[in-house]
Amino acid sequence: MGEQSSGGSNKTGKSAKKTPAAVKKDSTGTKKTPAAAKKTPAPAAAKKAPAGVTKTPAVAKKPPVAVKTDAAVKKPAKKAATVRKIAVRPPSGESSTALVRRARRINRELAEVYPYAHPELDFENxxxxxxxxxxxxxxxxxxxxxxxxxxxxxxxxxxxxxxxxxxxxxxxxxxxxxxxxxxxxxxxxxxxxxxxxxxxxxxxxxxxxxxxxxxxxxxxxxxxxxFGRPGITVDTHFQRLVRRWQWTDETDPDKIEAAVGALFPKSDWTDLSHHVIWHGRRICHARKPACGACPIAPLCPAYGEGETDPEKAKKLLKYEKGGFPGQRLKPPQAYLDAGGTPAPPLGAA
Ligand code: SF4
Structure with missing residues (x-):
């Protein structure tokens, strides 16, 4: 498919280093992960979010506020790529502004992990x-x-x-x-x-x-x-991930498309789709998300839904033969240091 070799392994390495930040030690020196915290029953409203996720319960009680994203403000040039003007409605207790910021930060992080994200179907026209x-x-x-x-x-x-x-x-x-x-x-x-x-x-x-x-x-x-016209591709991976990230709780693909479109400038839509789908295929799987090896764990409200042990999580990663997500030739150093073994090539997602 003409993927390029890694020119951005440093970027991936950087992202990989962020995940351990979510692992803390208590006074006894015992490793304490967000997953451990999750095991302690707590009211949903009081559930502690992973580091980096800002929750503002007080704001959550206010009615949703329309956030003027580029997508919401600009009048679409063509009906073909139109996503309806829609207010950002966080399904969680997060404020609308915090949700927009977190969503865009997730996309930026994914852009570093998957710098060469592209449609994985081969085509010439x-x-x-x-x-x-x-x-x-x-x-x-x-x-x-x-x-x-x-x-x-x-x-x-x-x-x-x-x-x-x-x-x-x-x-x-x-x-x-x-x-x-x-x-x-x-x-x-x-x-x-x-x-x-x-x-x-x-x-x-x-x-x-x-x-x-x-x-x-x-x-x-x-x-x-x-055709280079911005569009959001709501496939099964996209639907699963945006709900895990609490970008929306809609289940209808058209409504998901509209809700997510309101969080991002139109110019980001196509690349955003690639980033999310690549992440869903390689790390945030449907049944066994590899949370312990996930570069956006600190931003994810669903951290702990999958394997949080870093070593076990790394074995769940799927990537191209001989490489890591988006970078065929250079697995990240953290993965090699952990004695990682090549996963099967993509295709089973
Ligand atoms: S932390 Fe887990 S659930 Fe969240 S995006 Fe990463 S793999 Fe998916």
């Missing part, structure tokens, strides 16, 4: 990205990347795929799962591209979502990465 994104439903990007070279070698253009024999396409797409439905979608969207858009992928949201098998998530991936 908007058509390939559109098809690859449709194929990525219910499977891994790795699997799609193994499949699409054969597909695009056989059917390089929308015209070719529109005229394809479905049974031949099904055979090519079989490894991606749901291959019959996906075959119908990619042939159908290719026909629609030919018939309605002159064989070109449209660069507007309302046109993209008219294509078979293309929803807002797919459309924003294409807009953000093939």
């Amino acid at each position: 908007p058509f390939q990205l559109l098809v690859a994104t449709v194929l990525s439903a219910q499977t891994t990007d790795l699997r799609v990347n193994q499949t699409t070279p054969g597909l695009f070698a056989r059917y390089p253009t929308p015209e070719d795929l529109a005229a394809a024999n479905p049974e031949e396409v099904e055979e090519i797409l079989r490894p991606c799962g749901f291959f019959r439905a996906k075959t119908r979608s990619v042939i159908g969207l290719s026909k629609a591209l030919v018939e309605n858009f002159g064989g070109e992928v449209p660069g507007r949201l309302e046109e993209l979502v008219t294509l078979p098998g293309v929803g807002r998530k797919t459309a924003f991936v294409v807009l953000g990465n093939a």
Whole structure:
């Protein structure tokens, strides 16, 4: 996928050093982690947040205040990338301003950890990205990347795929799962591209979502990465992480998109999506988040939901073969010092 070698290992090392800051010793010298604190039952409102998380219960009782973020103030140039103007409504006791600051700080930290975050689907043009994104439903990007070279070698253009024999396409797409439905979608969207858009992928949201098998998530991936138009990609990782970080308690993807969009300037949306998704795939997993090896642990209200022991947590990390998140060739020194062993390549997330 053309990832670059590590030019920013120092940055990662810096971030990795921050995590131990959350580990303190009591007077007996015993290590005391936030996880240990979490084991002591306490009223939800009085639950101590990890260091760095500012909670202001008094402010929390006030009605949510609209924060003038760039996203909220600027009138969207195009309806295609519009996120509705929305007041920031922290689901926790945090003030709106504190939530915006914490959210942006998390994004800055993630930008240091994943300086080369990018869409992990291989593509050379908007058509390939559109098809690859449709194929990525219910499977891994790795699997799609193994499949699409054969597909695009056989059917390089929308015209070719529109005229394809479905049974031949099904055979090519079989490894991606749901291959019959996906075959119908990619042939159908290719026909629609030919018939309605002159064989070109449209660069507007309302046109993209008219294509078979293309929803807002797919459309924003294409807009953000093939057309450079800001968009928030609310996939399963994004949904899980923003709820763990208490950026929103919405469950509907469109509402999540609007709520998170209000926390960030529009220009940050595409990179933010990559950072969050990369973090969800590599560290903050659905079942076993590696809290003890997480560079944003001090900012995370959900710290302790996963493994907090640093050594055990490091074994849960998933990263590219031979490297660490975003940096293929140089695992962070902290990981090497701990005797870390290579994790399997990405693809199982
Ligand atoms: S790994 Fe743990 S500390 Fe890090 S973001 Fe996920 S839940 Fe929070």
